[in-house]
Amino acid sequence: MKPAPFDYFAPTTLDEVFELLSKYGDDARVIAGGQSLVPMLALRLARPEVLIDLNRIPSLAGISEDGGTLRIGAMTRQARALASDVIRNRLPLLHQALWNVGHPPTRARGTLGGSISHADPAAETPMVMMAYNASMVIAGKDNERIVEAGDFTLGTFETCLEDGEILKEIIVDAPRSDEGIGFAELSRRRGDFAMVSAAARLRLNADGTCADAHLIIGAVAPVPLRCDAVAQALVGTEPTEQRLREAVGLIDLDSFSFDNPEVSLAYRRHIAPTLAFRALAQAAGKASGLHT
Ligand SMILES: Cc1cc2nc3c(=O)[nH]c(=O)nc-3n(C[C@H](O)[C@H](O)[C@H](O)COP(=O)(O)OP(=O)(O)OC[C@H]3O[C@@H](n4cnc5c(N)ncnc54)[C@H](O)[C@@H]3O)c2cc1C
Missing domain, CATH: 3.30.43.10 (Uridine Diphospho-n-acetylenolpyruvylglucosamine Reductase, domain 2)
Structure with a gap:
């Protein structure tokens, strides 16, 4: 057609x-x-x-860092973000997740702002922005406003953008350098949209206990799922394999709602804890290597 x-x-x-x-x-x-x-x-x-x-407006594209605050223009290509040293070093979770977004040709054209604004529930970038507690700069004719990433996506292909507004920029406070990250995804073929994905951030105290954790699960409901109960259960405890397995048992599987002939709800519920475990285990492993 x-x-x-x-x-x-x-x-x-x-x-x-x-x-x-x-x-x-x-x-x-x-x-x-x-x-x-x-x-x-x-x-x-x-x-x-x-x-x-929007392709002929240079001010909409680019990545900059100022005093620990990163600004990513909405028209920044996914490939450019993937190749950026600033993103790799300062927002490693975004770097890792971007490898799973489509293929080199789609990433060469596809933008971060387009991916976030499109609000596909299986897209990786909105969940990563939630994991980083990023801020979305929304611009209109006479106004500019900032919305937290968790409030930007309202549902499947639905955002809080009003008529006449565009997503202009994404602002992220770079996390501490001793934070570990992990990303795990299951898709039919590399580059396909996720059946389920999991993004984790984790930081350790000097005694090896967890100081801070974040876990977001994607592709299970219209909006990426923030798993605060899992994160809270980890804080103050040593993230051993057993502890991580117990914690992912707290994922609210009842809030999963995606069910279709390609990937059933039952299968998503079955694999989500495993992917969450992998993401958290990666994050804990990296955090322990980074901790001095
Ligand atoms: C073969 C294939 C595989 C793919 N696999 C994946 C995958 O695994 N994971 C994944 O996340 N994505 C995947 N995608 C989608 C890809 O990441 C797109 O780049 C992304 O969804 C949209 O970004 P875009 O810049 O191309 O936006 P466009 O396609 O140009 O726009 C998408 C929507 O967003 C709106 N929009 C765009 N920019 C803005 C803005 N700044 N402000 C307001 N509204 C805006 C448009 O009006 C439109 O409604 C795949 C695409 C293809 C073709």
Whole structure:
């Protein structure tokens, strides 16, 4: 199939973007890397009358660090983020997760902002941003506001972006350097969307007990699942294999809701604790190596 006809604009400033968005309202859609939107256009799952291309606005792309605060422009390509030393060293969980996002050709075009705004429940970047407690900078014609990553995604393909707004930038406070991270995912083939994924951050005290932990599970419900009960159960205890296995037993499997012929709810519930265990074990292993 071919897309339904649309008018195409390629503005070079953000002001022009907001002018176009306010002029065309609901009829308009922004396009970033096109890796999700173009297939949707081709299948006529999306039929905007106007496409506003964000690719010619240089200020929307780039990665910078200032005093421990990282800023990632929404139009930063996934491949560029993956190749970035700043991301690898300062946000290693994002670096590791990006290896699982599609394939080199999709990452060459696909953007971080596009992935987060598309809000596919199986996407890796929104869950990583939740794990980092990142802030989303949302911009409109006359306003700019900041929303926590956990409040940005509202449901499947649904975000808190209002008409006329775009995701402009992601802000993340770089975690401490003694933090370990882990990421585990099961997909049919490398590069396919996850059946279930797990992202973990963990830090140890001098005595080897867990000082701080975060666990997010993806692809099991419309919004990535933050597993605070697991994290709290680990804090103050030594993250031994047995302790980690007990803690992942606290994952709220009843809140899983995705069930389809390809991956049943029962299978997601079956594999999630194993993936969570692997992510936490990786994180604990790295944290113990980093701890001095
Ligand atoms: C073969 C294949 C495999 C893939 N595998 C994976 C995978 O394993 N994991 C994964 O996470 N993704 C995967 N993807 C999706 C890919 O990561 C996309 O890049 C991503 O979903 C969308 O990013 P994009 O920049 O291409 O956005 P686009 O496709 O251009 O846009 C997607 C949506 O976001 C909106 N949008 C884009 N940018 C903004 C913005 N700044 N502000 C507001 N709205 C915006 C658009 O209007 C559109 O609705 C895969 C894609 C393909 C084709």
